Amino acid sequence: MSADASSSGRGPRIALLPLDERPVNVRLPADVAAIAGASLALPPRETLPDLRKAGRADELGAWLEAASDAADALVVSTDMLCYGGLIAARTSADPLATALGRLEALRAIRERHPALPVAAVTLVMRASDSYNPQEEPDYWATHGRELHRLGAVHHRAFAGQTGADLAALEAGIPRDIRLDFERRRLRNHQINLHALSLAADGAIDPLLITADDTAEFAAGTMEQLWLTQWSRILPIPGQVLMYPGADEVGAVLVARQLALILDGTxxxxxxxxxxxxxxxxxxxxxxxxxxxxxxxxxxxxxxxxxxxxxxxxxxxxxxxxxxxxxxxxxxxxxxxxxxxxxxxxxxxxxxxxxxxxxxxxxxxxxxxxxxxxxxxxxxxxxxxxxxxxxxxxxxxxxxxxxxxxxxxxxxxxxxxxDAAAARRLLLHRLIEDWGYQSVVRRAYDAGLRSFDAPGEAAAARDVARELNALLAELAPGTTIDSVSFPWHRSFELDVTLTGATA
Known part of the structure; x- marks a missing residue:
């Protein structure tokens, strides 16, 4: 589904400011909305991010405010609103004051539309246990795993546990890299705290604070403890939930807004x-x-x-x-x-x-x-x-x-x-989550290969052929029209199904 298109339907209209441009954050929420005959309004494609190229945050905020006039409900990613997407939240140099100013769009929307349901999600910044810099600052290629471990050691020290030599670990990471990374964490943590303030003011309900790629001891887990404490101290009239997740949250919140609009549980x-x-x-x-x-x-x-x-x-x-x-x-x-x-x-x-x-x-x-x-x-x-x-x-x-x-x-x-929409989504997830990720993807370095343009085109043809063979056994008459790799790597893909009926 094109990011500047809306799913068809005569039912409720939900405006979504997604976490990023990938299908799980754009197509999946639209597919969930379609089950209930609802339409999903999305920002123009040219305003959204493209992998490491940040989305146009100021334009996205303006789009959200305009979309609120015609929507029955909003679902908002603060990472998109404040920075222009998930990766931009980890890599951009936007100062705190700029990000906070963009976040205030939610307060302006509440003042214009006092009864409009506005659900928001804000992410606790991850520190992946890898040396892969594709979604991180460039220095992740040389110091990523050490920065991940540093967060765990700080967390254990905060919890009163001893063990790893913190001084030795810090000495192995250049000071300018540690300073840059921790400043980014601090900036993003302050955005999360301000999101709690907006929830306390009634500008958003619910507020989900989620975290991906974390661990029992990690920098993000420690930050969640601090956020949990503030969520208990502030007299917040709505709901605040904190749990692991990221790319599925847009779809979850679309389902929640449908329940509110259609008065069902x-x-x-x-x-x-x-x-x-x-x-x-x-x-x-x-x-x-x-x-x-x-x-x-x-x-x-x-x-x-x-x-x-x-x-x-x-x-x-x-x-x-x-x-x-x-x-x-x-x-x-x-x-x-x-x-x-x-x-x-x-x-x-x-x-x-x-x-x-x-x-x-x-x-x-x-x-x-x-x-x-x-x-x-x-x-x-x-x-x-x-x-x-x-x-x-x-x-x-x-x-x-x-x-x-x-x-x-x-x-x-x-x-x-809409039974046909529900069946399409079921088949889509089966053919992607099992057919591709567990079966077909094994031929592509178990899902870790990056493509050049000719290699990507060839892989798309081969994957389409193999998935169509699997799909013919599951649902005769249903076919895959197109296959693409949103971030030019084999880890995830997008497929379009046709012919799926109830």
Whole structure:
């Protein structure tokens, strides 16, 4: 979907200022809106970022204020509003005063439209455990992992733990690099604090404070402690939620605004064949999955209930060995096959009992469990799911499932449900999260290759052919019209499906 287009529909109109220009932040929220017959207004494509080229933050703020006049609700990324996108929030030299001035657009919108629902998300800046500078300042190529470790050591010291030699670690990172990085963190932390102030003033509700690529001990996790304390101290009239996630949040908040506009509340009962897995901390996250589930559901304006008639949020729990499908190919064993079979059998029992089932496939990072998909296909129930997600982090996959399933429930209650849109989204996530990330992507250095122009064109043709072969087995008559690589690398892709019907 073009970023300057709106999804068709006669229902509610939601204006979205996305986290960045990638399909998960633009297309996925539009697909969720379409389930309920809603349209999604997006900024003109030329104002959005292009990988490391920042979006036009001032123009984006002006667009948001103008869009608020015709919208039934807003969903806003503060990273886009303040800096021009996710990567710009980590790399730009914009001073704090400039970023704060842009954030004040939300207060101006509240003054113009006192009753307009405005939901916002602000990210805690990450420090990835890598030497990959594509999404970070250039010095990440030489000092990235040390900066990641430095945050963990500071956090442990803050918590009163001793161990690593902080002085030695700091001495190994040039002072100018440490100064630049920590100043960026401080600037972004002040933006997050100001977002809390706006929530206290009633300018935004809810405010989600999320974090991607974090860990139990990390700079971002320490900042979340400080933000949590301020969220408790300030008398905030609305809701503030803090949990792991990023790229799925736009879709989650679209689902929440749909629930508000259509006056409905989605209800989920968590089902899991491995209940102990709900207590595990997934890769790249800093708390138990059980807590993340609760907050993702609440963020979507939905409820967790103990009602055997509610839609089942079926969780394929994280792998206790914390394996990742990007970067290497795991050797599956008997335990893997047994766990996949247990989840598939539970899905079958739920469906045979008349339950709707939304499946969060969280066993591995960066791709759906191929053994689970095979087990579901053997039982003939894969395309009977209400929603599916298995991409990137547990938070990404979980949030996209909750968003689609919540929109489905609310739309059914309001009489605006578009079954064809729901099926297209289900097939899209299956063919991308399993078909590409777990199967086809293995040929491209397990998802870590960057492309030149000829290589990208050839890869797009090959991937389209392979995915169409898989799709023909899942949904005869449905085809992939186009494949592209948004950031010119094999890690993620965009596909367009045609012919998917209910």
């Amino acid at each position: 989605a209800r989920f009962r968590v089902e899991c064949a491995d209940p102990a897995g709900l207590e595990r901390i997934p890769n790249f996250e800093n708390g138990p999955l059980r807590v993340a589930i609760d907050r993702q559901v609440r963020a979507a304006g939905a409820e967790l209930v103990d009602d055997a008639g509610a839609m089942a949020l079926l969780v394929h729990a994280p792998d206790s060995r914390r394996r990742d499908l990007c970067g290497h190919i795991p050797q599956f064993d008997g335990d893997d096959r047994n766990d996949a079979a247990r989840t598939a059998e539970l899905a079958l029992r739920l469906l045979e009992g008349g339950r709707d089932v939304a499946l969060a496939d969280l066993r591995y990072s960066n791709g759906g469990d191929p053994l689970l998909i095979d087990a579901l296909r053997e039982r003939g129930i894969l395309t009977r799911l209400a929603a599916y997600g298995g991409w990137n982090t547990a938070g990404n996959a979980l949030g996209s499932v909750v968003a689609a399933a919540a929109a489905t429930q609310v739309a059914r209650g309001a009489g605006t449900y």
